[in-house]
Amino acid sequence: MKGIIIYKSKYGSTRKYAGWLKEATGFEMVEADKAKIDEVAQCDTIIFGGGIYAGGIAGVNFLKKNIAKLKGKKIVAFCCGASPFDAGFFNALKERNFSGDLAGIPLYYCRGGYDLASMHFMDKTLCKLLGKSVAKKDPAEREVWETALVDSAGAAHDWTDRSFIDPILKECKTA
Numbered sequence: 001m002k003g004i005i006i007y008k009s010k011y012g013s014t015r016k017y018a019g020w021l022k023e024a025t026g027f028e029m030v031e032a033d034k035a036k037i038d039e040v041a042q043c044d045t046i047i048f049g050g051g052i053y054a055g056g057i058a059g060v061n062f063l064k065k066n067i068a069k070l071k072g073k074k075i076v077a078f079c080c081g082a083s084p085f086d087a088g089f090f091n092a093l094k095e096r097n098f099s100g101d102l103a104g105i106p107l108y109y110c111r112g113g114y115d116l117a118s119m120h121f122m123d124k125t126l127c128k129l130l131g132k133s134v135a136k137k138d139p140a141e142r143e144v145w146e147t148a149l150v151d152s153a154g155a156a157h158d159w160t161d162r163s164f165i166d167p168i169l170k171e172c173k174t175a
């Protein structure tokens with residue numbers, strides 16, 4: 001079985017998961033922006049992973065644009081965010097990013113990291129603003145990801161854990 005891991009990562013966590021998946025499967029990994037559909041279409045299994053930024057999953061446009069050429073392939077996706085897993089947050093994320101032709105693709109969550117200090121200027125500004133507005137909310141009214149954002153603002157966090165790839169590997173093995 002030939003497979004490929006396509007990923008889009010700004011700060012390294014999604015790339016780290018892609019690397020672990022490469023180790024476990026032997027599939028090659030390629031950045032979404034550099035992936036060539038003709039090469040991807042030669043694979044039987046496609047693992048896609050993207051970082052979550054403001055509710056969007058990076059790189060998903062590659063799948064949206066090319067899904068017609070990937071009919072009959074085994075496609076498994078994951079996304080990587082700072083929030084702890086929360087079913088409400090995850091289902092809304094899935095609906096927003098994996099609707100229409102992508103609706104049937106299994107999507108998994110891998111927790112990433114959060115470090116304001118290492119962010120690019122625009123991202124840092126956005127996250128600081130978001131943090132300030134969430135901090136004003138009553139803690140009981142905050143969403144799980146909002147609580148994580150406020151709690152994480154002061155220090156560098158890395159929640160990456162190899163065990164998050166287990167269900168992705170299992171899914172790859174199902175027909």
Ligand SMILES: Cc1cc2nc3c(=O)[nH]c(=O)nc-3n(C[C@H](O)[C@H](O)[C@H](O)COP(=O)(O)O)c2cc1C
Binds near residue numbers: 013015051053080
């Ligand atoms: C501008 C910005 C927006 C973000 N929005 C979210 C979000 O909506 N939900 C979430 O769980 N994490 C969010 N994060 C955290 C990232 O998803 C997290 O840092 C993840 O590890 C990023 O993946 P990467 O390291 O592969 O870039 C955001 C980070 C940035 C910089």
